[in-house]
Structure formats: structure tokens, C-alpha cells
Amino acid sequence: DEYNFEYEEEGEGDELTIESKYYNAKTQRDDFPEALSEFEAVIAEDEQNGRSDWGFKATKQILKMYLKRTDGDAAENKAKVLEYYDRMLDFVSKSIVTRNYAEKSVNNMLERVSMGTDSSFTLAFYQKTLNVLKQTRNDRLWLRTSLRLGRMQLEHRQFQELDKLLAELKLSCLDDSGSVIHERGTQLLEINALYLGMYVEQEEARKLKATYLESVGVRSAIPHPRIMGFIRECGGKMYMNERNWESAQSNFFDAFKNYDEAGSPQRVQMLKYLVLASMLSETEVNPLSSPEAMSYEGDPDIIAMTSLVKAYEGQNVTEFERILHDNKAAILDDPFVARYIDDLRRTFRMQALHSAVAPYTRIRIDMLGRRLNIEPSEVEELLVALILDKRLRASIDQEKGILLLQQETSDET
Numbered sequence: 387d388e389y390n391f392e393y394e395e396e397g398e399g400d401e402l403t404i405e406s407k408y409y410n411a412k413t414q415r416d417d418f419p420e421a422l423s424e425f426e427a428v429i430a431e432d433e434q435n436g437r438s439d440w441g442f443k444a445t446k447q448i449l450k451m452y453l454k455r456t457d458g459d460a461a462e463n464k465a466k467v468l469e470y471y472d473r474m475l476d477f478v479s480k481s482i483v484t485r486n487y488a489e490k491s492v493n494n495m496l497e498r499v500s501m502g503t504d505s506s507f508t509l510a511f512y513q514k515t516l517n518v519l520k521q522t523r524n525d526r527l528w529l530r531t532s533l534r535l536g537r538m539q540l541e542h543r544q545f546q547e548l549d550k551l552l553a554e555l556k557l558s559c560l561d562d563s564g565s566v567i568h569e570r571g572t573q574l575l576e577i578n579a580l581y582l583g584m585y586v587e588q589e590e591a592r593k594l595k596a597t598y599l600e601s602v603g604v605r606s607a608i609p610h611p612r613i614m615g616f617i618r619e620c621g622g623k624m625y626m627n628e629r630n631w632e633s634a635q636s637n638f639f640d641a642f643k644n645y646d647e648a649g650s651p652q653r654v655q656m657l658k659y660l661v662l663a664s665m666l667s668e669t670e671v672n673p674l675s676s677p678e679a680m681s682y683e684g685d686p687d688i689i690a691m692t693s694l695v696k697a698y699e700g701q702n703v704t705e706f707e708r709i710l711h712d713n714k715a716a717i718l719d720d721p722f723v724a725r726y727i728d729d730l731r732r733t734f735r736m737q738a739l740h741s742a743v744a745p746y747t748r749i750r751i752d753m754l755g756r757r758l759n760i761e762p763s764e765v766e767e768l769l770v771a772l773i774l775d776k777r778l779r780a781s782i783d784q785e786k787g788i789l790l791l792q793q794e795t796s797d798e799t
Contacts, residue, residue, distance in 0.1 A: 404431055404440045411444065415451065422448060439487075442477040445470055446491055453498055464507050471495065471511065475518045489527050496534060505542050512538075529555070529573060536580045545584055552577055552584075571607030579613050582620040594624050615644030615652065622659060626726065631667035638663055639673070646678055654685050655720070661691040662723055665698050666733055690716035701738040703758045706731075735760060736768050740777060743769075743789060751787045762787070 411424035425444040432441030449470040455463050474495075478488040492515060499511045512535045519528040532555055539548040555577045559570040566574055578601045585594040598621045609617075622637035642656035657679055664673040674683060674692060682688050690713035697705040710717060710727070718724045738758055743749055751769070755762040769789055772778035779792040 404428055404435070404438075407431070408440050408444055412447065415447070418451060418455065421451065437477070437480075437482050439483055442474065442483050442491075445474045445477070446495075449474060449495065450498070464504070467499075468510065468514070471514060475514060479518050479522050481522070485524070489524075492527065492531070496531065500534070500538060505538075505544070508538065509535075509547075529558075533576055533580070536577075540580055540583050540587070543587065545588060548580065548584055552581055566604065566606065568606045571604045572609050575601055575604055575607050575609045575617065576613055579616050579620075582617060586620055586623060591624070591627065594620065598624055610648065611644040612648040612650055615641045615648060615650065615656070618644060619652070619656060619659075622656075622663065623722070626659075626663065629729075631663050632669075635660060635663035635667055635669065635673070639676075643678060654682060654687055657682055657685075657688055658691050658717075658720065658723060661688075661695060662726060662730065665695065665730055666726065668733065668737065687716045698734055698737075701734075701741055703735065703738055703760070706734055707759075732768070735764075736772060736777075739765065739768050740772060743778070743780070743791060746789075746791060748788055748790050751782070751789060754789070 407424065408428050411421055411428060414421040414424055425448050428444040429441050432438055432444070449467060452463050452466045452470065474491070477483055478492065483491075496512070496515065499508050502508055512531065515531050516528060516535070519531060532551060536548055536551050536555070539545075539551065556574070559566055559574040559577065561567050578597050581597045582594060582601070584590075585597060598617065601617050602621070618637045618641035622634045622641055625631075625634035625637060638656050638660040642653050642660055645653035645656055657674070660673045660679075664671070672695065674680065674688070674695070683692065690709065693709045693713070694706065694717070697709055718727065735758065739754065742754060742757060751765050752762045754760075755765045758765070760768075766782065766784075769778065769780070769782060773780055773782075781790050782788070783790060
């Protein structure tokens with residue numbers, strides 16, 4: 387027993403020696419060759435002692451140094467990164483470090499590599515990670531890494547690779563009958579969010595709708611509000627494309643609430659889209675009147691949209707156009723908003739026109755044009771649309787350029 391006690395003390399002494407060498411090497415990191423030599427010495431000593439956290443930590447530090455290095459041959463640096471990452475993953479696959487520490491370290495490395503611009507190098511890095519995680523049956527980290535890779539592929543528009551990855555991920559959520567495994571509903575929504583992002587970019591309307599409806603139908607899930615916000619955002623954009631303004635409005639409001647809960651800056655953009663959809667749907671409810679939305683009234687983008695709503699409600703065509711012109715950055719520079727401005731302008735002018743003709747039984751079309759600052763030909767087109775929509779009981783005398791309304795109030799010619 388006495389011999390064993392002395393032997394354990396000696397072992398602890400060795401570990402302290404490795405520890406001191408490791409921390410001394412960290413202080414030398416500004417001197418690349420010196421730090422590399424000292425970290426390699428730590429790894430060599432750790433190999434002799436049977437491998438431990440210290441060898442893992444030293445390997446990780448060398449990996450960080452090569453990732454950070456800007457001098458030397460770039461291709462050689464990347465080759466060294468992959469070499470030392472293989473060595474780091476060997477510690478993980480052999481469970482030399484705890485699972486939690488391994489996951490934290492792998493995630494840290496993935497974040498560092500993802501900031502680079504060489505997508506093929508990053509993909510190789512991710513593939514090495516996924517191979518090891520499959521071998522070690524670390525399903526949780528394998529899923530998280532796969533989803534991270536999917537987001538990168540979506541960002542780089544690598545749709546073919548993304549589609550293949552998502553198909554594999556989705557299979558892991560289904561049982562033999564093709565039904566969603568109850569406890570994997572949350573996982574399915576994260577996968578579907580990537581599908582939706584891809585289908586939006588590809589303008590695949592049919593696939594987008596099918597995936598959206600599947601997503602909102604999943605009941606066995608507690609997704610992160612950021613994921614649900616994105617799903618609802620895609621739903622809102624889908625319904626906008628279908629000109630289903632009411633459903634778009636509902637989805638953008640849900641997207642806003644979820645992004646707000648997640649603390650995502652996307653919430654302001656969703657408020658803009660909510661205001662847009664609300665005006666297009668001709669709702670009488672102010673979309674910014676909810677307690678959640680009111681706290682963002684001071685945001686510059688929202689101020690511009692609020693001014694637009696006021697001009698819309700007051701049916702002031704001139705003011706409406708002035709706000710669009712003066713707030714180009716906040717409104718028209720958003721490609722999604724700009725896409726629907728013509729629809730909004732048409733809806734707005736139809737409303738203003740409907741109100742303008744209300745007191746009369748007959749009125750000249752050119753007079754309406756001057757009043758609303760619209761060309762007479764467009765006034766006539768809008769009046770035809772109002773009549774066909776049965777929103778206006780009237781007829782047009784095209785020869786005389788007069789609108790004849792079926793009601794008795796006052797005349798003006």
C-alpha cells in the first residue's frame with residue numbers, strides 16, 4: 387500500500403509537469419515556432435504517459451494557431467489544420483476527453499472554420515467531423531453539426547448538396563411507416579426550416595407550400611422561437627406570392643412574435659412586412675397597435691411604415707408618394723417590400739378613388755385624375771376594377787369620360 391501511495395504522488399507530479407509546460411507554451415503563442423515546439427513537447431510527453439486532456443488541449447492550441455496564421459503558404463497551413471484536426475478528433479473518438487468537453491471543443495472549431503471564405507476547405511472540415519461523430523454514435527452532436535453544415539450550404543446556395551443532406555436528416559425523423567417519430571418533431575422542424583429556405587431561394591412554390599403545411603401541422607415539437615419565426619416568415623412570403631394578404635398578415639405577426647421572443651433583429655423586418663400585408667388586406671385594425679409591436683414604434687424603419695399607414699388611412703395620395711420617395715432606404719431598398727409596392731399603390735388608389743366618388747351621381751374621370759394626381763387612363767382602369775369587384779355600383783360613359791353612379795346625392799360635372 388505504501389508503494390502504491392508513493393507511485394500515485396509521482397504520477398500527479400508528472401501531470402503537473404505537463405500542465406506547467408502546457409501553460410508555458412500558451413504564453414509563447416506570439417512566437418509561432420517556439421509555441422509549436424513547446425506544444426509538441428506536451429503532446430509527446432502526454433503520449434508517453436498514456437494520453438490525457440493535456441495532449442488534447444495542446445493539439446487544439448496548435449490547430450488554433452494554424453487557423454489564425456496569415457504568413458507562410460496558405461495551402462500548407464490548411465493541410466496542417468486538417469492534420470491536427472484529425473489528431474484532435476482521435477481523442478474524441480477514443481473517449482479520452484469527456485463528451486461535454488469534446489462537444490464544446492468541436493463546436494468551437496466549427497465556428498472558427500465557418501468564418502472562412504474557402505467553402506471546399508470548410509466542407510472537408512465538416513465531413514471529417516460528421517464521420518467521427520457517426521463512429522462514436524454521438525447522435526446529438528452529429529445532428530447539430532449536420533444542421534450547421536446545412537445552414538452553410540444554404541448560405542452558399544449549394545442546393546444539390548443541401549438537398550442530399552436534408553434527405554438523410556429527414557429519414558432519421560421517420561419510422562418504418564413514414565410517420566414522424568414523436569420525440570423527433572423538434573428536429574423535423576429544424577430540418578424543414580432549411581428546406582423552406584432552399585425552396586424560397588429556388589422559387590419552388592409547390593414544394594414550399596407542402597413543406598410549410600407539414601411544418602405547421604407538427605404538434606410533437608417545442609422548437610426554438612427563432613426556428614418557428616423563420617417558418618412563419620416563409621409562410622408569410624408564400625401567402626404574399628399567392629396574393630392571400632390576410633394569411634400573410636397572420637403569419638408575419640406570428641413570425642414577429644417568435645423573433646421578438648428569440649431576441650432576433652429580424653423582428654423589425656417582420657413588422658415592416660406585417661404593415662405591408664395589413665395595408666394590402668385593407669384591414670381596419672392598426673397592425674402596430676399590439677403591445678408587442680408598440681415598443682418598436684421609434685425604430686427608423688417602423689417610423690417610415692407608420693407614416694405610410696397614416697397617409698393610407700387618410701387616403702392622401704400625394705403624401706403617400708412623398709413618403710415612398712423620402713424613405714427609399716427604409717422602404718423601397720428592401721427587395722421584398724419593393725416587389726409589392728405596385729400592388730399597394732393600386733390598392734391605395736382604389737380605396738381613395740372609391741371614397742372620392744362616394745358623394746356624386748356623376749363625375750368627370752379627368753377631374754378624379756387631377757384630384758388624386760393620377761392619369762385619367764389609370765383612373766378609368768381602377769374604376770373598371772371597382773365595378774367588376776362589385777365594390778362600386780356604376781357605369782362609365784367612355785365617349786364623354788364620365789362615371790355614372792347609381793345613387794342619389796349631389797351632382798358635379
